[in-house]
Amino acid sequence: MAILIIWLLLAIIPAVAADKRGRNAGIWFLIALVISPLVALILVLCSRDLRMERLLASRETAAPASFKSTDPRKLRHSSWLGGRTSTVAIDRAPKLFEPDGVLAGIPYRITADGSVEAVMQGTTVKFRDIDRFTNSISASPPAT
Missing domain, CATH: 1.10.8 (Helicase, Ruva Protein; domain 3)
Structure with a gap:
């Protein structure tokens, strides 16, 4: 039982x-x-x-002509989407980092607004200004 x-x-x-x-x-x-x-x-x-297929089909039929693309990169922020989408388009294409210089083995470039972008440990880090960038390099322990 x-x-x-x-x-x-x-x-x-x-x-x-x-x-x-x-x-x-x-x-x-x-x-x-x-x-x-x-x-x-x-x-x-x-x-x-x-349920998701019905939701997508109803959005497709109710959408304006400019939103009937299946390419998520063409969807724009709008009130029709409620300001939110269920899918997020992420551009994973590798972008070439062209440094303006190298400081302590770290490539960096200075952007138009005066901030500094540097490649540290495989990722791009953005600093407010060159002073913060140089202070972070001098404060970090040396690589072994």
């Missing part, structure tokens, strides 16, 4: 997951009862998210 109760309780998990993905929770509850809650959960999680 305890196994039957546990089986019923575990069958709720795929039903809830199916409901969150826009599918019929009752059908997935029955599938979980018949085959296995674990197998049903795996099937639900491997299936497409219908």
